[in-house]
Amino acid sequence: MRPRSIFGPSEAANGSGVRAVQYSWGGHSFRVRPWRVGSDEVYLGAITGSSPPDPGAVAQARDALAAAGWRRIYTNALNRSEIEGFEAAGFTVKDRLHLLTHSLRDLSRITGQAHLRRERRSDRGAILAVDSEAFSEFWRFDEAGIREAVTATPTARVRVADQGAVVGYAISGRAGAVGYLQRLAVSPRFQGQGLGRQLVTDGLHWMRRRGARSALVNTQYENERAYRLYLDMGFRPEPEGLVVLECELVPAS
Numbered sequence: 001m002r003p004r005s006i007f008g009p010s011e012a013a014n015g016s017g018v019r020a021v022q023y024s025w026g027g028h029s030f031r032v033r034p035w036r037v038g039s040d041e042v043y044l045g046a047i048t049g050s051s052p053p054d055p056g057a058v059a060q061a062r063d064a065l066a067a068a069g070w071r072r073i074y075t076n077a078l079n080r081s082e083i084e085g086f087e088a089a090g091f092t093v094k095d096r097l098h099l100l101t102h103s104l105r106d107l108s109r110i111t112g113q114a115h116l117r118r119e120r121r122s123d124r125g126a127i128l129a130v131d132s133e134a135f136s137e138f139w140r141f142d143e144a145g146i147r148e149a150v151t152a153t154p155t156a157r158v159r160v161a162d163q164g165a166v167v168g169y170a171i172s173g174r175a176g177a178v179g180y181l182q183r184l185a186v187s188p189r190f191q192g193q194g195l196g197r198q199l200v201t202d203g204l205h206w207m208r209r210r211g212a213r214s215a216l217v218n219t220q221y222e223n224e225r226a227y228r229l230y231l232d233m234g235f236r237p238e239p240e241g242l243v244v245l246e247c248e249l250v251p252a253s
């Protein structure tokens with residue numbers, strides 16, 4: 001599973017290594033990709049396995065990424081049981097996220113005016129443009145971010161709101177009995193018209209058709225609009241949220 005060498009920012013900038021690569025450190029699997037194309041910040045995703053990564057495995061990952069030339073690591077959204085190894089290896093909290101759940105037993109009908117359809121190959125540029133209009137710089141997706149959200153679960157669907165042009169999109173996924181709302185964005189000029197609600201309801205129906213019994217979504221603490229929308233739609237906050245951790249790396253001498 002472990003490639004001969006860990007790709008660094010220069011390989012990523014050349015285009016190779018933009019896809020997430022799976023590495024194994026200390027017996028734990030991680031996914032690695034540039035946080036964003038052209039940056040020297042890197043994403044380290046702990047793959048949920050039987051046990052969370054221990055401090056030794058995280059320290060090995062951290063040191064390998066530092067040696068490859070990366071300057072800062074951001075993790076995936078981690079729960080309490082997963083953070084211990086990272087904190088012991090010097091990671092600190094970058095952002096806190098609410099985790100919300102929704103039973104798929106009773107769903108409201110999909111209402112709304114927007115034309116929702118499946119993503120076409122030619123939509124990807126427009127989807128990225130909506131994403132960067134909707135999200136602050138840190139949370140913006142590039143192509144690799146979208147690919148990661150789509151491949152995070154065994155089945156996934158990218159749905160767009162088409163008002164003559166793509167003005168919103170949602171990525172839904174399913175793993176076993178759990179559906180995941182992986183991404184949701186509406187172009188600011190089209191917000192407040194019910195598109196977000198329509199995309200979420202549509203995603204929940206798809207998850208249920210695919211056999212999921214409950215849905216999960218996370219959102220940053222400061223994203224009050226999304227949080228209110230989810231609560232209003234019947235999502236309930238889990239007692240414990242998630243955190244994204246970061247670690248500044250010392251350049252290898």
Ligand SMILES: CC(C)(COP(=O)(O)OP(=O)(O)OC[C@H]1O[C@@H](n2cnc3c(N)ncnc32)[C@H](O)[C@@H]1OP(=O)(O)O)[C@@H](O)C(=O)NCCC(=O)NCCS
Pocket residue numbers: 134135184185186187190191192193194195196197198218219220223225226228229
């Ligand atoms: C969160 C987000 C997707 C919501 O999309 P949206 O299309 O604005 O959502 P809706 O219109 O369905 O609902 C949002 C608000 O508009 C209101 N609204 C819905 N339909 C409306 C209508 N016809 N007229 C006026 N207001 C309406 C809703 O009550 C809601 O009000 P609130 O903000 O006071 O709670 C959008 O704000 C966005 O893209 N934000 C940035 C990215 C983001 O945060 N994504 C979610 C990350 S988890």
